[in-house]
Amino acid sequence: MNGLAVARSSGMPGSGARARVPSFLIAAAVLVAAGFAVPLLVGSQLALTLMTQAVIYAILAVSIGFLIRQNGLASFGHAAFFGMAAYLMALNGRFGWMPAEAAVLAAVALPAAFAFLTGLIIVRLPALSFSMLTLAVAQSLHELMLRWRAVAGGDDGMAVRLPSRLFGVGIEVFQSPATMFVVCWGALVVVIALLTVVARSRFGVLTIAIRENEERTRYVGYRTLAPRALVFALSAAAAGLAGVLFSLYNAFVTPGILHWSLSGEALIMAVVGGAQAVWGPALGAMIFFIVKDAAGDLTEHWPAIIGTLLIAVTVLLPQGISGLLARVAAIAPRRKP
């Protein structure tokens, strides 16, 4: 068949799913260790509080980014999974359905199960319909918690009652900025590591294939619905974990954590950071918080600055800041002598 091989274009090496787990685990371990150093280097409790919140939202942003990366779908209502998990922790504290440790696991599993079952219906819809339905689900939950005053405290929200120890660790560890930053940072690194392993796995390649060309994927022999629903579920589980960390740290939940504005902010983080890399949205979250903090000091109209940043990134860097970094990293070795 060599006669057919004519006029081949030269191109970039493929984005093959080559597993590099050992080096990847080393990088994850180094990042976790780096997280331990931060509280030692940052003396300000306020700064640590802000950083801890940023890391929690980074996990939420990573969960949305994973959905965009693997399924090509943007959720406008990912706060539903975040809030669902946080409210489960709060409601369990109030009604004592199960031990707090079990509630943590349930708060991750419930959004995943909910997303998988709804995903079996909505991931097959056009992208815009999917986005609008996620928004509708999140807003429905928001309204439910807003109006369910007797149980969930309505607009006033509700405290998250926690036992004195959780998983054998004193609860103060989860509520002090210095220690909670390390916990959240570790959770972020683990979430990114796990989602990266999934993205590079055969399952990850399959879901990219479905994203690229669903019909062709069926004609090479795969079912396409369940894998997409499973990606949605994994994404929701990560968002649920962020919600659990939020409830542990703040010990208080309000309907605001189910509101579309939180989903929107997390989506902006994912877009700014870029969903091409699993870690991109985490970078976007850090940038978002830095810009928000700096802009908030300058003007009460800080959302306009965030909006300008979003427009600039969308127009100039369609792959986000992580995409720019990846391009620079790809070019750099070629310039070496």
Added chain:
Amino acid sequence: MTGFALEGIELSRRYGGFAALDQVSLQLEPGEIRGLIGPNGAGKSTLMDALCGRGGPTGGRVTLAGRDISRLPAQVRRRAGLARSFQKTNVFPALGVREQVALAARAAETDNTDEVLDVLGLAELAGHRAADISYGDQRRLDLALALVGRPSVLLLDEPAAGLSIQESLVLARLLKELAGSWKVTVLLVEHDMEVIFSVSDRITVLNLGRVLAQGTGEEIRANAEVVRAYLGSSVE
């Protein structure tokens, strides 16, 4: 139980009042290359779709090596051994060449990825993204996705579209070799009459959703109705 590799029995498909396919029956012998020709709108691609389970509801039945696959979804038909390529290049742009052929091989549970890449001259491009290779290479990649896993029946919808004359003839030779050595049965839709007449054991001619004629290349060339409806002087 029939001895046919693939059989379509009275296949019909309607779009409103228009019969795109009207009671078409087709039997392919194991290892046969069957050419499928006809003017635009004759129902060739619709017949391909009906055989592989694509598109809307279809009347009639489809059997693969005697097994009724009429109600099976496309992915199950593929795993049962019925593969197809598409009229428009249909690959996975963001995936590597080898990566996507290996993906298809896993579904077929027969990993002959390297063999297929070699046979189709894609081995050198194995690490490239599909989006970065030429159109001709993408056409061969499309064929590789259908061919990997050694399906028993291959439905090829204009595989030579966009290829040069030389590439088309090499492709024709390759199909002939594969049908012989891999025992693959091929149903080939192609507008390049040189390709069709050089590789096909038999040819079916469709016109207005119906079978106009069937026979060997010589018989089709000699069929006055076929010449009038489709061939004209193109194979003189």
